[in-house]
Amino acid sequence: xxxxxxxxTGIRGTCHRTRPYxxxxxxxxxxxxxxxxxxxxxxLPFASELRASLLKAVAREAPFTTVIDVLRSGNLxxxxxxxxxxxxxxxxxxxxxxxxxVPLLGAAGTxxxxxxxxxxxxxxxYAVLGMSPAAFxxxxxxxxxxxxxxxFSGAAGISLSLATVFPERYGxxxxxxxxxxxxxxxxxxYLLVGGLLFAGxxxxxxxxxxxxx
Numbered sequence: 001x002x003x004x005x006x007x008x009t010g011i012r013g014t015c016h017r018t019r020p021y022x023x024x025x026x027x028x029x030x031x032x033x034x035x036x037x038x039x040x041x042x043x044l045p046f047a048s049e050l051r052a053s054l055l056k057a058v059a060r061e062a063p064f065t066t067v068i069d070v071l072r073s074g075n076l077x078x079x080x081x082x083x084x085x086x087x088x089x090x091x092x093x094x095x096x097x098x099x100x101x102v103p104l105l106g107a108a109g110t111x112x113x114x115x116x117x118x119x120x121x122x123x124x125x126y127a128v129l130g131m132s133p134a135a136f137x138x139x140x141x142x143x144x145x146x147x148x149x150x151x152f153s154g155a156a157g158i159s160l161s162l163a164t165v166f167p168e169r170y171g172x173x174x175x176x177x178x179x180x181x182x183x184x185x186x187x188x189x190y191l192l193v194g195g196l197l198f199a200g201x202x203x204x205x206x207x208x209x210x211x212x213x
Contacts, residue, residue: 017159018185018189024158029118029151031115035119036126037123039119067082067205071209072212076205079205087201088194088197091149092193096153096154097110097157098157099113099157107158121147138207138208142200145200145203146197146204148196150193152193160186163175163179163181163182164178
């Protein structure tokens with residue numbers, strides 16, 4: 001039962017164990033983004049309404065307005081910090097990882113959030129990616145870095161959700177031990193999540209700061 005458990009217990013071993021989840025979530029993001037992109041390019045009513053509501057939220061609601069105000073005040077480090085903390089807490093942990101504490105259903109919840117997020121970004125980025133080369137570079141870089149972080153945070157959520165259902169993946173029979181090991185894997189994955197989201201925040205806020213000048 002334990003021959004498939006990698007001997008490397010570091011980040012490498014964690015990525016090996018969660019590789020199916022990582023590949024699955026990456027595929028979901030790519031497909032859902034493409035679906036949203038095509039839907040808005042075809043001017044489908046539900047996609048257009050969703051895009052309009054999202055843009056309205058960005059223009060009028062916190063934390064988006066707070067970050068823009070901070071940027072306009074010239075405080076780039078604070079804008080980076082705020083963006084990173086929001087993305088790490090709500091974008092990654094609360095929406096794609098914490099839901100994994102629910103056995104099996106948590107994996108479905110993480111998958112749904114992934115699809116919805118990819119779809120909405122596809123509708124919004126349709127216009128962004130068609131702008132100037134600078135806007136394209138800013139949008140594409142932010143998309144790759146932030147969604148990369150969310151792929152790893154989502155894989156952590158799925159791992160937590162399935163650990164108590166399939167404890168043998170960790171080479172144990174105890175569901176509680178497997179659940180604990182999944183949390184250890186989550187901590188390791190979050191080293192990558194944090195790095196990607198921080199890089200994404202620096203890239204996005206620095207680009208916006210330069211564009212707003």
